[in-house]
Amino acid sequence: MRTLRALRTPALVPEPTQLTALPGRFTFDETTTLRIAPGAHGAAELLRTLLGPATGLRLPERPDGPVVLAVDPALTGLGEEGYGLTVGERGVLLRAATPRGLLAGVQTLRQLLPVEALSEHPVAGVEWSVPCVQITDVPRFSWRGTMLDVSRTFRSVDFLRRYVDLLALHKLNVLHLHLTDDQGWRMPVAARPRLTEIGGHPHGGAYTRAELAALVRHAAERGITVVPEIEMPGHVRAALAAYPSLGNRPDRRLPVWDRWGVCDTVLGVHDEALDFCRDVLDEVMDVFPSPYVHIGGEECPTTEWHASPAARRRVADEGLDGPDALHGWFMERIGRHLLDAGRHPLGWTETGTDLPPYFTVMPWRDSAHGRTAARRGHEVVMAPHRSTYLDYPQSASPDEPPGQPGAVVDLRTVLRTDPAPAHWSPEESARVLGTQAQLWTEYVPTGAHAEYLAFPRLCALAETAWTGRRDWPGFQARLRHHRTRLDTLGVPRRLSPTSVQGEESS
Known part of the structure; x- marks a missing residue:
């Protein structure tokens, strides 16, 4: 017996x-x-x-x-x-x-x-x-997600549907789609067709409204919310290539950026630029029913605002301390538009103190910024780069494909991440919605490469976000069998030369 x-x-x-x-x-x-x-x-x-x-x-x-x-x-x-x-x-x-x-x-x-x-x-x-x-x-956190950058390297809708299915298997419930950046604009806007005609050309293409709506339905059927991100006021070179009048030098013609890093061209702060952002976000909200809408906000050089007569007039008219204060002023104007539409504005925080207090924030530079934001009353989704950025290599092995330099984010590093550490106060911890991993795609030319980078590290993120246990031996033992599930699903353990070189389009 x-x-x-x-x-x-x-x-x-x-x-x-x-x-x-x-x-x-x-x-x-x-x-x-x-x-x-x-x-x-x-x-x-x-x-x-x-x-x-x-x-x-x-x-x-x-x-x-x-x-x-x-x-x-x-x-x-x-x-x-x-x-x-x-x-x-x-x-x-x-x-x-x-x-x-x-x-x-x-x-x-x-x-x-x-x-x-x-x-x-x-x-x-x-x-x-x-x-x-x-x-x-019962999950520990309500936000268990991953950000996928489809702006720098376009991914087909078929890939996104498959990616959603993989997330759902692990009870991850948020797909954060990074739809626009300096290198590409993937979100169709009916009143601004050049955004995808010009801004969507490099590195792939653009989605149709119907494709995105179908993806949202597919995800919802699996318990996943698709959160859109439209970058502003920085990381907008693709939009300025399509519509130069939105920038600080409307007479200048620029191509979509063909380099990585932070571009110093940013949106202007004149009425046309603000109206553009509101019109885009209205269409985004029509397609994505997510309670949260991400508007970027990070890495916004203010050099152009210092040099722009129009920006300096805005500073004077609004009684601001100087051009650097235009970033907070801009995020306040756009954030209020989302609030008025019944949505929660979401943004990357550089310090924990740089966004209006009603924003939900994603601290990415340092975990301590999450605690700072929580103390200010922000809802927080933890995304510190040294433990959640999957474009960093998984190991220091020379066999790893090229990745973002500066760190190694291995499986154990992801697993031991605690979105609300024990030394935080109960009030601070209560403001943490959860955590998510980020897959930026400067170094990710193919769908197979993306899956290789995502798994099994997303398995570790799912573990820490769902139950909060960080039992490394136990996780390793379960992962040995779980790896056979990923094998059956065709998630690669290793990359072929073709997958690294980018000869496939998915």
Whole structure:
């Protein structure tokens, strides 16, 4: 007779909050049906969509189905995204307080199945069984995300959909899309077609409104919010190449920037430039229902404002201390526009004190800036570059492909990141929404390269953001099996020369 002591604990990533292994297994087969309570149909459809290609299982709905999916608002202890999962030999019960919680539970059920269940093609000869378990799982943080830079290197919509699927498997719930920068403008704006005609030409192309709307729907079906970022008032060379009148020297004609780094051309602060930003953001809000809209704000040289008569007039008219104060003035004007539209303005903070107090901020230079921002009353999403920037190499090995110089961000570094460290006060920690990783793409020419850099480091980020445990030996042990899941999904362990040189377009 088996005992609980002899049972193997499933290797799940991220590790659930509470998990008890039980004797026995439940097997999905062609006779398995679903009992779907009100509010659970989205999770049921996701389960069918994810399991169908490999297993061929249809999982129809029946009132007496052994696999039960239920939304129960009375389960308040599970929060917005938590779930309870009980697997017995005769049935499965997945419950949550909200439909989003059920979506997270579906991903756990998917990981409990044999790794072949992740295949995109039919797999024969596999028993589709899961171990009996009792799981109660509630995330530590509400913001568990990754930023993907599609401005410097364009990624196809097919790649973005696949990337969303990979994030969802790990219960990451935010895809922050960096859509514009000096090197490219990827967001279509009907009233400003040259933004994508001129600004979208280098390094790939641009998306259509329909493509982005479909991506948002695809992500929402998996419990993921797509947060758009439109950079301003710096990192705008692509926009100025398309519309020179938005800049500080309207008579100057500039190409889209073909170098990396920080360009010193920035938006002007005249009314036309401000109206442009508001019009763009109105269209962005039409496409992206995210409560948060990111407007950049970082690395904005003020040299042009010092030299511009129009900018100096603005300083005088507004009673500002000097041209350097125009950055805060600009962010206040644009931030208020988002607030008036019912959205939360989001920006990169250089110091923790440089954005209006109602902004949600992403500290990227130093973790201490996050604490400074929290003390000011900001909501905070931690993004310190030395532990969350995935364009840094994963190791110091000479076999690593070229990456951002200056640091190594290895797997253990990501795992030990604590978005709200124990020495912070309860009030400071309460203002931390969560954390996210950043994948800037100056050194990432292909989709395969992007996936190689993202995984397994995003597995570590998911671990620390979901349960907050940083058990390195335990994580390594679970990751050994989880790596076979990534193999089945085609996530590369190594890069071919083609992937490094950029000969593929995805």
